[in-house]
Amino acid sequence: MSTSDDETTTDRTGPLHGLRVVEVGQLLAGPFCGQLLGDLGADIVKLEDPGRGDPLRQWGRERPQGQSVWWSIVGRNKRSVTVNLRSPEGQDIARRLIADADIVVENFRPGTMERWGLGYEALRELNPGLVMVRVSGFGQDGPYAQRPGYGAIGEAMGGLRYVVGDPSTPPSRMGISIGDTLAAMFATIGALAALRERDASGRGQVVDSAIYEAVLGVMESLVPEWQLTGYQRERTGAVLPNIAPSNVYPTRDGIWMLIAANQDTVFARLAAAMGRPELATDERYATHVARGERQKELDDLIAAWTSTLDADDLEALLVEHAVPVGKIFRPVEMLADPHFRARRTITEVEHPVLGGVQMQNVFPRLSRTSGMIRWPGPALGEHTEEVLAELGMAPEEVAALRERGLA
Template sequence: MKQIQGILDPFYEYGIKEAVRLHGPLSGVRVVDLTRVLAGPYCTMILGDMGAEVIKIEAPGGNDDTRGWGPPYVKGESAYYLCTNRNKKAMTLNLKSEKGKDILKKIIKQSDILIHNFKTGTMEKWGLDYESLKYDHPELIYCHISGFGETGPLRHLAGYDFAIQAMSGLMSITGSEESGPMKVGVAITDVLTGLYANIGIQSALLEREKSGLGQAIDISLYDAAISSLVNAASNYLVSGKVPERLGNYHPNITPYQTFKVKDGEMVVAVGNDRQFQMFADCINAPELKEDPRFITNSDRMSHREELEALIHEKLMQDDTDKWIHLFREKGIPCAPIQNIDEVFNDRHVMAREMVIEMDHTNGEKISMVGSPLKMSRTKVSYELPPPMVGEHTDEILQQLGISEEECQVLKDQKII
């Protein structure tokens, strides 16, 4: 016990919260965050949740468009902005000025990671591209998120999730023939890109432990969206057949879809022949197990419409709760179709701490989605609420040795 106490002693002077944060899996890592909107801020929030110190830098007055993407708002801050910006310090800096660029370079010198999502060519124009920075900071991990990447004929185009969903093929396989092409209900390519950026950054951190060197990471929304096509892409590449919009049907498995029941609709996701055998018993249709049209998944895919009609007739005899209880008892994948209100009142969601509360700087309590990362020892923590524009500018500059008086001069010159 004395040994353990000795290890913990240095943390007590900081208090419990700081001690927890020092134990975060990325504690000691510093991130310069020049991103805005969703993909980049989502990536850096995850890094912050895991203990990294994230410095969010915006132009004077703020240039993260999502601050104004509402309603709803919490005292002027949009719910959209709040969803991806906790665990960050915020400062403002005019990167079009030489003084602003000099200050940024000093911050980078003390940092491990720089991430930005300016259009391709912008950082080169400012002399802040990887090639320009790596000589003074060879350990720097430099991540650029863009719409179409740094190579290829579309590299100079801006990237917007909706447009990328359309171009990447995602919309062509989402929706039904009746609905026409549909986007996913959230900006899914932004979310995926933020996750890929996170994977790339943490891989580079691990590799740096061996080589001592940083590297550049080129992540695009278009690439991330195409990678998400998974089996739809593979089906096409193997067969040459363009996938169709199937609504809630699965292109390779059945029954794996929504079904109408007595009180609405629910999902049934029978993934193999063994599960189908149990499913047939559950819906009181044992004859389906012996029917040559339905014995294997390939058989069922060849006779999908006949099978769907038979299942529909059975499922309409009871309501969602009855079927969910029966199917779960037998290990058959299924789910109710919940709206967002039902999700955030779900006992399991609460038990998994997927809803958290933070005290915002403006005095309000804000509810946020918790991190899905559940780590046994180096847990995620929620230390800083989403910051106001430039909230920590003076603090960060003073850490660089810039006095209060000099900070005021920089404000007067519109550098910060």
């Protein structure tokens, strides 16, 4: 087990302790929402199909000893219950669990839950205070609602894919499933907002988080730039046009360093670090607009300087001059970095098969009631007997369901 703060604090339960969440989603968007809520202390009961489970259990490039390390993160703090939601018995179990829940999270194609008798209108009859979080590609209504909507499609239609990559290549992807995780983050915010409103009204509601809208939500001023001025953002590689200097620069020992010194006062400090203080008052570089107009020229000048220094020396010099600088980290650098270690940004969680698994800790940190990782992603159906017993089901009832492939 791991806490996100003080190792001597073993009784932390998180700010959402006491909340019951039933998660019926799979793959990433719904389960990541469940992970975030579970990290902060909610009791996450994850319903999975018997025999198959969440497909995410099989995902990830590396699967040591047949285990998905990705699942160990996304499934952490959850209780796995196997139940066949396509059967009347499974649907009845889901209704009984949801009747006492605060939140239900699902990310199936719109209409799926309704076909199972688990739509919001039916569930709120059982539980008027229920908050139903629904994550989908295109939202719960509109002409595209019934389309399959993976995260990649949301990234494309939300505007992100077009602006990512080098201008000489086709649109690129981010290297992670950013569309799904953004939709999950917006879903989590919506769930917490709905719970806050429930405190006043006593009523639940639906949180409708569409992947393409979540992506669009972080696209800054992309739309009004086009609407008001006709400016279309294009792929620009490692830079943002007219924001200079802010780029990756080479060092003598072959390491790329990111330097962000586009503000006037910060650029002056960079110029001093370079031994070229006159650059800060040179009319070609003295202002934000001037530096933007000469972006490549300025980047070439800085790159010529950084190439004369080793990365560690460059970093130390720029830190001394209060210039934002950072190496391009991979896991090997993260695990060795003293700041990561001091804040326990990466923590070790004991896994029953893999032993100690190092993974990202719980974020954000709360000063009094921080969340914690209580266990990694569980085995399929690990908590079925435990959770169904809480519903009053006898062991022989659960065994009978298992024999029929329903649990």
